[in-house]
Amino acid sequence: MTSDDNRFRAYHEAVAGRPPRATLLMALDAFAAEGRIGFAVDLGAGEGRDAVALLRRGWTVLAIDTDALALTRLRARPDVPPGAHLATLHASFVDARWPQADLVNASFALPLCPAERFPELWARLRASLLPGGRFAGQLYGERDSWAERPGLTVHSRDAARALFDGWTVERFDEEETDAVTPRGEAKHWHIFNLVARTSD
Numbered sequence: 001m002t003s004d005d006n007r008f009r010a011y012h013e014a015v016a017g018r019p020p021r022a023t024l025l026m027a028l029d030a031f032a033a034e035g036r037i038g039f040a041v042d043l044g045a046g047e048g049r050d051a052v053a054l055l056r057r058g059w060t061v062l063a064i065d066t067d068a069l070a071l072t073r074l075r076a077r078p079d080v081p082p083g084a085h086l087a088t089l090h091a092s093f094v095d096a097r098w099p100q101a102d103l104v105n106a107s108f109a110l111p112l113c114p115a116e117r118f119p120e121l122w123a124r125l126r127a128s129l130l131p132g133g134r135f136a137g138q139l140y141g142e143r144d145s146w147a148e149r150p151g152l153t154v155h156s157r158d159a160a161r162a163l164f165d166g167w168t169v170e171r172f173d174e175e176e177t178d179a180v181t182p183r184g185e186a187k188h189w190h191i192f193n194l195v196a197r198t199s200d
């Protein structure tokens with residue numbers, strides 16, 4: 001999908017200015033402990049709550065999103081540091097290709113892949129990570145309110161864990177809460193929060 005997809009516009013307005021995700025911060029701290037700063041791809045970057053945190057720590061970032069306005073807003077954010085290495089790609093991560101990366105970050109984004117395309121997306125994502133690279137982000141579990149929606153991917157705990165066979169899993173926790181979405185919709189959230197490192 002390369003045409004503009006603005007289904008998330010209200011979401012972007014609701015979350016504007018929110019801080020980076022804990023999963024991203026954990027991955028960044030782990031890289032910092034290794035003395036590494038590198039190249040990150042942010043899938044479903046939105047207006048860049050995570051991309052800006054990466055840029056502010058000196059990372060080079062490719063932000064991918066189907067919402068062109070969100071990417072325009074990201075590029076215009078006043079908290080993007082001067083001289084930051086930011087590129088944006090208006091594309092679907094389901095089809096996009098990206099260069100090899102130290103980090104692939106996908107906060108609340110990968111479940112927005114049709115289930116039949118997920119294995120291929122995951123294989124491409126895995127292959128795009130450099131040795132010692134990391135994935136940070138979320139997957140949805142089977143009891144999420146949106147599990148039955150068409151065009152989404154949910155995982156059982158075992159299936160989510162199996163994606164990381166052969167990786168060092170640094171965070172794998174399961175969260176279930178009844179809460180309201182940023183757009184004001186009541187929802188049962190069933191989420192896996194994930195940070196994992198590939199081998200050297």
Ligand SMILES: C[S@@+](CC[C@H](N)C(=O)[O-])C[C@H]1O[C@@H](n2cnc3c(N)ncnc32)[C@H](O)[C@@H]1O
Nearest residue numbers: 008044045046065066067092093107108109112
């Ligand atoms: C729930 S929002 C999460 C945004 C941000 N990562 C965050 O953590 O707040 C999902 C984002 O993914 C984008 N998106 C949805 N489907 C996509 C796709 N197939 N390819 C690229 N971006 C997509 C939406 O436009 C939106 O910015």
